[in-house]
Amino acid sequence: DVKVTQSSRYLVKRTGEKVFLECVQDMDHENMFWYRQDPGLGLRLIYFSYDVKMKEKGDIPEGYSVSREKKERFSLILESASTNQTSMYLCASSAPGGSTDTQYFGPGTRLTVL
Amino acid sequence: GQQVMQIPQYQHVQEGEDFTTYCNSSTTLSNIQWYKQRPGGHPVFLIQLVKSGEVKKQKRLTFQFGEAKKNSSLHITATQTTDVGTYFCAGPRAGKSTFGDGTTLTVKP
Numbered sequence: 001d002v003k004v005t006q007s008s009r010y011l012v013k014r015t016g017e018k019v020f021l022e023c024v025q026d027m028d029h030e031n032m033f034w035y036r037q038d039p040g041l042g043l044r045l046i047y048f049s050y051d052v053k054m055k056e057k058g059d060i061p062e063g064y065s066v067s068r069e070k071k072e073r074f075s076l077i078l079e080s081a082s083t084n085q086t087s088m089y090l091c092a093s094s095a096p097g098g099s100t101d102t103q104y105f106g107p108g109t110r111l112t113v114l
Numbered sequence: 115g116q117q118v119m120q121i122p123q124y125q126h127v128q129e130g131e132d133f134t135t136y137c138n139s140s141t142t143l144s145n146i147q148w149y150k151q152r153p154g155g156h157p158v159f160l161i162q163l164v165k166s167g168e169v170k171k172q173k174r175l176t177f178q179f180g181e182a183k184k185n186s187s188l189h190i191t192a193t194q195t196t197d198v199g200t201y202f203c204a205g206p207r208a209g210k211s212t213f214g215d216g217t218t219l220t221v222k223p
Contacts, residue, residue, distance in 0.1 A: 033210070035213075040123070040215070042213055042215035045210060045211075058210070090156060090157070092157075103159065103211065104159070105156040105158070107155075107156050
């Protein structure tokens with residue numbers, strides 16, 4: 001069964017802290033994505049990766065970075081958290097072949113920055 | 115760039131009524147996907163449409179892809195309380211996907 005896991009369901013951090021959000025998939029998928037979801041704004045793509053050590057900016061990369069050292073793990077990093085980064089963060093993966101394949105989402109991490 | 119617009123943003127129905135959400139793209143799509151997100155949950159893939167004019171059914175759900183492959187719809191017949199959630203369409207864009215903003219359905223018993 002397909003599984004995408006995220007390190008935390010809920011996280012509370014303070015302004016200026018460095019924050020790591022981890023995502024692991026067990027499906028040997030090459031493609032991985034990070035989205036943030038805010039009320040009324042849908043799903044917005046932050047970064048994505050098509051292979052190990054490869055990353056591409058999405059629509060809203062400012063204030064974020066990512067790391068993909070292993071195929072199964074894709075990390076989202078907030079170098080210096082700010083209150084406007086309070087949001088739900090969703091990780092997804094898809095099979096080789098590009099984004100037209102089904103995306104499998106993790107349960108999400110609700111981050112609050114105080 | 116490519117945009118995927120979805121309407122309505124919210125829909126409140128009485129249980130048993132029908133529901134439709136519409137998805138429109140500014141460009142021709144090679145395919146379109148639909149996802150459902152239950153309250154407190156994460157998006158889950160429902161279906162993918164590829165062919166012009168394609169119609170697919172999943173029990174009470176009917177999915178259509180327009181002839182020009184620029185629009186799509188999801189229709190639910192006789193809604194049930196289990197249908198509540200947000201429905202998203204998604205189209206491919208330059209190696210990734212563009213999601214619509216979603217339609218949130220609430221069903222009054």
